Amino acid sequence: MGLFSREKSNENAAPAVSQGDSKITDQLKGQIKQEIAVANATELVSKASESCFNLCLQKPYNTNNDTCIDQCLAKYLRSWNIISKTYVSRIQEAANAGEI
Secondary structure, X not given: OOOOOOOOOOOOOOOOOOHHXXXXXXXXXXXXXXXXXXXXXXXXXXXXXXXHHHHHOXXXXXXXXXXXXXXXXXXXXXXXXXXXXXXXXXXXXXXXXXXX
C-alpha cells in the first residue's frame, strides 16, 4: 500500500532510469572498460619485459641479446593475442548460453 493512499505500492519495481542516468551509466561503463584495457596493457608490457629480459640479457652484452629480446617479445605478444581472443570467445559463448 502507498504511504498516504489506499493504492498498493509495487515494492519490487525497479526505480525508473532517466535518459540522463542512462548516459552517465554508459559513460561509466566506457571509462571502466578503458581503465581495464590500460591495466591489461600495462601488465602485458611488465610481464613481457620481465620474462624476456630475464631470458635474454647476458653479461657481457652482445648483439645476440637484441635478437633474443625481439623474438621473445614477438612470441609473447602472439601468445597473448591468441589467449585473449580465446578468452573473449568463451566469455561470449557463456553469455549467449545464459551462463553469465
